Amino acid sequence: MRSTIAASLAMVLAATPAMAQLALPGAGDTLGQVNSRLDGLLEQGVNTTRKAVDGLTSARIDRLAELVRNNRQAIEFDAENQPARRGELLLEGADSAAIARAEQAGFVVIAREDFQDLGLAVVRLAVPPGAALAQAEKRLRKVLPGVTISSDQLYFASGNVAAGSMAAAPSVPGGTAASTMPVRIGVIDGAPGPSAQVAATQGFARGAPLASNHGSAVVSLLLHAGARDIAVADVYGNDPAGGNAFAIVRALGWLLTRKVRVVSISLVGPRNAVLAKAISAVQGRGMVVVAAVGNDGPAAPPSYPASYPGVIAVTAVDGRNRALIEAGRALHLDYAAPGADMLAANAAGQWKAVRGTSFATPLVAARAARAVADRGAKWLLALDGEARDLGRKGPDPVFGRGLVCGSCRRTK
Known part of the structure; x- marks a missing residue:
């Protein structure tokens, strides 16, 4: 799947770290083409090679260098x-x-x-x-x-929302009444668009809250999976240095005051000593933290906050339940969920193609919230009971303990 796939993946991954801040062009326009190309290569049985893994790593280094070069003042x-x-x-x-x-x-x-x-x-x-x-x-x-x-x-969004035309679907459900899941869920990301009504939105960056396609997609998937009581912390706004560790710490503190029980974080970055303490603190107060493993490939450094102890680390699968080739890694892996060959709502409320571990994470967060509501302290046993074993028998480093929310994918 590799050297040829690496070139295709560059179209998907090029904007990943910077998209919430720089809105780099090109990735969304080619998302559907990349999905088709990956499917074709996988069907051909192209052998994996180290070259492509190295290519993903090089692409990550190049993107970070470009980010800094284009934003030297910040x-x-x-x-x-x-x-x-x-x-x-x-x-x-x-x-x-x-x-x-x-x-x-x-x-x-x-x-x-x-x-x-x-x-x-x-x-x-x-x-x-x-x-x-x-x-x-x-x-x-x-x-x-x-x-x-x-x-x-800085921490970066781990998925892309397609641009281009697509017929608008009905607005995503929202509001705080008639919750089907009596557990408040938090989101740390960009803010959702107006079509996704949530219980509260708070900004922790310059210009925040500011609707973003990525944050909107994450929230729409939570709503599609049955969540209703959602509090969103926007750590990006229009700040070139948005998504920073201090903003995430502030967001966690705010979500704790909002009595959030489960938080979905589709952001990835390095280990940070201050953020690690904040994650540990909210866990000590009973908050379940669910985070994406990122999209920089298996040779990338371990992603955080997914790699912190006790955080539920999530990877993604495509429409045929194959692990995404670009999925990153964490020091541990808990679950897989749908993250490609699916739709989510952008900031304008239009349902678009999405790809990345970003979009698997809210699905697992929704199921974790349901498990907390139904089973209390035994929520993890309930989630394990739902997980469908994929790959080799038992837990493995590709799918974790199995596929969660496999039926949650929206395709039309």
């Missing part, structure tokens, strides 16, 4: 060579003496925020004037050994 690479908000670092749990030492070293406090429900206190620091983020981060770690320090790394 984004730069950190000490781990990951895109992050330019000129800012995050401290968690630093006492006044530690903050004073940072200030003596030339760092400036931008803001302090206590997340009482999360048990976290985060300080945003501006790096010294003229200092590169990567070098400033290394310097601060020497100044404050033992303190939790991270850059404000």
Whole structure:
């Protein structure tokens, strides 16, 4: 499936990390063509090769470099060579003496925020004037050994919504009345369009809430799967550095105050020490976190937040229940769900072709919410009971513990 497929996948994947921020053209227009091409190659039995896996990895590196190059005023690479908000670092749990030492070293406090429900206190620091983020981060770690320090790394949508024409379908269901699932579900993404009525939407980025095709698609799939009480945290807006770790932490804190029981996160990025603490905190308060493994291929670095302990990591299958070749990986894998050969609603309320692990994630989140509503603390056993074993017998690194919500795919 590989070297030839890699070229085709580039059309799908080229915009993936940046689409919510840069709206790079081209990927959506070719989505249907790519699906057909992949199907044809798979039918021909084309052998997988390492070359294509390397191609996916190279495409990811190129996309991140382009993202930073096109947004130099807002984004730069950190000490781990990951895109992050330019000129800012995050401290968690630093006492006044530690903050004073940072200030003596030339760092400036931008803001302090206590997340009482999360048990976290985060300080945003501006790096010294003229200092590169990567070098400033290394310097601060020497100044404050033992303190939790991270850059404000970026997280990216893990799927694409097709452009082009398609007849509009009826508006997706919405509203807060007559819920078929008495558990509130949270979404961390872009905001949905007006046709997808949700219980609450809150912005955590410049210009947010701002309707996006990706966020709309995720919400429409939740609604299609029976969810009604949905709270959406928009971490993108129109901010070039949207989708950052601090925005996601703030979103998690807000969702906790909204009594969200299950949160769907179709975003991927690197391990981040501050975000890891926030994820652990909401889990400790009973929130189930469901996250996508991304679309950068099996050779990509493990995706987060899917790789954090206890997070439900989700991959995707096509219309024939074959694992998507571009599906990424996490340190563990829990379930697969439909993520291609299906439709979801864009910001205008039109049902369009979608592809990616992004769109499998809300389906699993919806089923997890149903399991929480029906079985309480034994929700995971209920979800395992629903999962249909695919691939080799038993749990495996391709499909996890099986296919969930297999009948949830909308094709017309």
